[in-house]
Amino acid sequence: MRCRTHGAGLVLLLVLQTCRAGILYSGPPGQPNMDSYNDDDWEPVYRIYEGQDWDSHDDYTSQERSARDGDKDDSQFRSWKLDQWHHEKIHKVRVELYDDGQEVAEFEFEGTGQNLTGFFGQQTLRRSTYDDIPDGLSGRPFPGDDFSFDGDDDSRHWTVSSSHRGDCRNDDGWIQVVDKPRPGKDRCVCGYENVRKYPTIMYAKGNRKARWSDPTRVGHADMMQVSISHKPYAPRPVPQPQMPAPAPQPAYPPQQYPPQQYPPQSQPTHYRPQFAFETKK
Known part of the structure; x- marks a missing residue:
C-alpha cells in the first residue's frame, strides 16, 4: 500500500x-x-469593447487607466505593464479583434526595443491573418498609405489603411478604430465613419483588404485586445551567399582533339665502368 x-x-x-x-x-x-x-505564453495588457466610451488612443496611453491588480475578468482594462515596457522585457505583441466571440483578425509584432505605441507598424510585423500584408522581414514594402497607432485623423486610430486620400467611396484597408471626435475640431467625415457607438472597431472580413463603404466586406468587432509575451523570437537562419557556378568547358568532338605528340623513343645507354689499373714497379 x-x-x-x-x-x-x-x-x-x-x-x-x-x-x-x-x-x-x-x-x-x-x-x-x-x-x-x-x-x-501570452498575457493580456489592454482590452476595449465597442460602444463602451473608452478612447482607444488616449486611454491606451494614459496611466490613469492602469489597473494595478491586472486582468481579473473580461472587462475593459489597461495594465500598468504598458508603462514598464523595457523593464518587463516585452519581446512579442499581439493585437486581436473578436466578433461574436470569434477571432476575426490578428497581428503579431516584434516588441524588443519598442515602446507601447512604436511596435504597431509594418517594419515590426511578424505575421497577420491577412494574406496581402507582407511581414517586416520579407523585404517587400507595405502596400498601403498608413500603418500606425496614431492614424491620420484625430478620431481614427490603430490604422492599417490601404488608401485614404479623400475619396471616401474608394477608401480601403484592413482595420481601424473610430473614436469619438474631439469637440471643436473641424473634420471631413466619410459616410462609413458616421457610427452610433464609440469606439467602433472596424475590420476587413476574410484575409484581404476591403472598401470601408462596403458593408458586405466590412465588419464591426465587439472587442480588441493587446497581449504581450516575454519569449523572444527564435533567430532566423541567415541566408548564405550563392557561389557562382563554374563556367562550362567547351566540348570538342572526338575527331577534333589535337593529336598528341610523343617524344622519339630514345636508345638505351649501356653503362661501361671505367677501371684504373696501377702498374707494379
Whole structure:
C-alpha cells in the first residue's frame, strides 16, 4: 500500500509540474496540447469593447487607466505593464479583434526595443491573418498609405489603411478604430465613419483588404485586445551567399582533339665502368 501511495503522489507531482510549465497533455503520451501552451505564453495588457466610451488612443496611453491588480475578468482594462515596457522585457505583441466571440483578425509584432505605441507598424510585423500584408522581414514594402497607432485623423486610430486620400467611396484597408471626435475640431467625415457607438472597431472580413463603404466586406468587432509575451523570437537562419557556378568547358568532338605528340623513343645507354689499373714497379 505504501508503494501505491508513493506512486500516486509522484504522478500527481508530475502533473502539477506539467501544468505549471504551461503544457497540458490531452492526447497520446508525448503529444502536448500546443494550443494550451501558446495561450499560457501570452498575457493580456489592454482590452476595449465597442460602444463602451473608452478612447482607444488616449486611454491606451494614459496611466490613469492602469489597473494595478491586472486582468481579473473580461472587462475593459489597461495594465500598468504598458508603462514598464523595457523593464518587463516585452519581446512579442499581439493585437486581436473578436466578433461574436470569434477571432476575426490578428497581428503579431516584434516588441524588443519598442515602446507601447512604436511596435504597431509594418517594419515590426511578424505575421497577420491577412494574406496581402507582407511581414517586416520579407523585404517587400507595405502596400498601403498608413500603418500606425496614431492614424491620420484625430478620431481614427490603430490604422492599417490601404488608401485614404479623400475619396471616401474608394477608401480601403484592413482595420481601424473610430473614436469619438474631439469637440471643436473641424473634420471631413466619410459616410462609413458616421457610427452610433464609440469606439467602433472596424475590420476587413476574410484575409484581404476591403472598401470601408462596403458593408458586405466590412465588419464591426465587439472587442480588441493587446497581449504581450516575454519569449523572444527564435533567430532566423541567415541566408548564405550563392557561389557562382563554374563556367562550362567547351566540348570538342572526338575527331577534333589535337593529336598528341610523343617524344622519339630514345636508345638505351649501356653503362661501361671505367677501371684504373696501377702498374707494379
